[in-house]
Amino acid sequence: MARPSSPRLLSSFLGDRLTLSARPLLLRSAAPGSRRVAYQATRTLCNLVDIFFNRRSRDDTPENNPRRLRPGKVSPRLSVPDHIQRPPYVNSRQRPGVNNGPEIHDEKGIECMRASGKLAAQVLKFAGTLVKPGITTDEIDKAVHQMIIDNGAYPSPLGYCGYPKSVCTSVNECICHGIPDSRPLEDGDIINIDVTVYLNGYHGDTSATFLCGDVDDEAKKLVQVTKECLDKAISICAPGVEIKRIGRTIQDHADKFKFGVVRHFVGHGVGKVFHAEPVVLHFRNNEWGRMMLNQTFTIGTLHFFQARSKITPFAHCHLCAHKAHANLGEHKSCHVVR
Numbered sequence: 001m002a003r004p005s006s007p008r009l010l011s012s013f014l015g016d017r018l019t020l021s022a023r024p025l026l027l028r029s030a031a032p033g034s035r036r037v038a039y040q041a042t043r044t045l046c047n048l049v050d051i052f053f054n055r056r057s058r059d060d061t062p063e064n065n066p067r068r069l070r071p072g073k074v075s076p077r078l079s080v081p082d083h084i085q086r087p088p089y090v091n092s093r094q095r096p097g098v099n100n101g102p103e104i105h106d107e108k109g110i111e112c113m114r115a116s117g118k119l120a121a122q123v124l125k126f127a128g129t130l131v132k133p134g135i136t137t138d139e140i141d142k143a144v145h146q147m148i149i150d151n152g153a154y155p156s157p158l159g160y161c162g163y164p165k166s167v168c169t170s171v172n173e174c175i176c177h178g179i180p181d182s183r184p185l186e187d188g189d190i191i192n193i194d195v196t197v198y199l200n201g202y203h204g205d206t207s208a209t210f211l212c213g214d215v216d217d218e219a220k221k222l223v224q225v226t227k228e229c230l231d232k233a234i235s236i237c238a239p240g241v242e243i244k245r246i247g248r249t250i251q252d253h254a255d256k257f258k259f260g261v262v263r264h265f266v267g268h269g270v271g272k273v274f275h276a277e278p279v280v281l282h283f284r285n286n287e288w289g290r291m292m293l294n295q296t297f298t299i300g301t302l303h304f305f306q307a308r309s310k311i312t313p314f315a316h317c318h319l320c321a322h323k324a325h326a327n328l329g330e331h332k333s334c335h336v337v338r
Contacts, residue, residue: 068173069171069172069173069174069183070183071179071181071183072136072138072181072182072183073181073182074138074164074165074179074180074181074182075138075181075182077158077159077164077165078141078142078145078158078166080149080154080155080158081149084149084152084153084154085154085198085200085201086154086198087154087156087160087198087203087274089159089160089161089274090154090158090159090160091159095161096160096161096273096274096275099269099273099276099277100277101277102269102276102277102278102292102295102297103269103271103272103273103276103295103296104292104293104294104295105271105294105295105296106294109202109271109272109294110294112199112200112201112202113202113204113271113296115199115200115202115204116153116197116198116199116200116202116203116204117204117206118204119148119151119153119197119199119204120195120196120197120204120205120206121204121206122147123144123147123148123151123195123197124193124195124206124207124208126143126144126147127140127143127144127167127193127195128193128208128210130143131185131191131193131210131211131212132185132212132213133184133185133186133187133189133212133213134184134185135184135185136180136181136182136183136184136185137169137171137178137180137181137183137185137191138180138181138182140167140169140180140193141165141166141167141169141180144166144167144193144195145158145166145167148166148197151197151199152199153197153198153199154197154198154199155167155196155197155198156196156197156198156203156205156274157194157196160274163179164179165179165180167180167193167194167195168180168192168193168194168207169191169192169193169194170191170192170194171183171185171189171190171191171192172189172190172191175262175264175265175302176192176194176265176300176302177194178192185212185213186212186213187212187213187214188212188213188214188215188216188219189212189213189215190209190210190211190212190215190219190222190223191209191210191212192207192208192209192210193207193208193209193210194206194207195207196274198274201272202271202272203270203271203272203273203274205270205274205298207300209223209226209227211223221257222259222304225253225254225257225259226254226259226301226302228253229249229250229253229254229301230250230299230301232249232250232253233246233249233250233282233299233301234299236249237291238291239290239291239292239293240290240291241290241291242288242289242290242291243278243280243287243289243290243291244281244284244285244286244287244288244289246267246280246281246282246299247280247281247282247283247284247285248284248285250282250283250301251282251283251284259304260304261282261283261301261302262282262302262304263281263282263283265300265302266279266280266281266282266300267279267280267281267282267297267298267299267300268280268297268298269295269296269297269298270296270297270298271296278295278297280297280298280299280300282299282300282301282302
């Protein structure tokens with residue numbers, strides 16, 4: 001069992017109605033002297049703010065707050081043409097594997113990550129244009145699904161530990177990995193869209209938070225500062241830099257605006273494997289590890305403010321080859337594509 005202070009790589013793609021476990025599920029035993037990475041099944045992510053922070057007032061009950069997020073109906077999962085390559089976990093009864101150590105790409109791997117990251121960015125940009133009052137997250141999922149398969153890729157979330165949809169749509173207080181359903185977006189909502197594509201054997205993973213209609217100033221500020229935190233974290237990335245600097249950089253900037261940093265979800269390695277080492281914490285920490293040349297991982301900054309319990313997860317930005325998320329490249333710099 002992982003120590004309480006050990007970082008937990010949380011994977012929430014486990015179906016539309018799940019039980020919350022207080023104990024993490026270890027998918028593998030760590031080698032002696034290394035950190036243990038735990039995957040924990042989580043449930044109804046729209047209500048995790050209650051569980052984590054437990055500070056809702058009595059006036060913020062569903063009866064007294066009609067804007068509080070409620071789950072809608074989840075439609076059947078969409079099909080993928082047989083000729084499209086699937087990740088190994090699809091239609092498997094075994095839990096997805098986790099790399100024992102970081103994945104370092106060769107030249108071919110870098111090119112594949114560029115391609116998958118570029119497609120993911122294009123899909124995300126398209127998905128953002130769909131955000132408007134009245135559209136359902138299920139409709140966004142269908143449009144994203146179609147664009148991904150039209151480009152010969154597989155939507156990575158679909159079938160991952162039973163996840164029933166092709167994209168994650170997290171509205172307002174839903175922290176991340178929200179399941180698309182029949183709920184229409186409302187004027188004033190904020191929505192994070194998290195896109196991952198599996199192309200030529202490599203996952204490209206990215207996300208961003210979008211404003212729906214006339215959003216209040218508090219929520220706009222939350223989205224803006226979260227984006228700034230991401231940009232500042234990316235700016236310090238280079239081979240040899242301590243990974244913990246990412247968390248310190250993010251929290252230092254968030255603290256200036258009195259925004260909290262969600263600690264229960266982390267960045268992660270990505271490449272041939274959807275979720276892998278290293279674990280990237282988004283708050284101040286003393287974990288060991290340094291960035292390596294051609295290593296790939298995500299940075300997913302998630303912030304909140306207490307007054308309206310809105311959560312903003314912003315771009316899973318990836319450290320990869322040139323313009324496929326970001327790359328720890330030959331010139332000790334990080335190249336990013338939005």
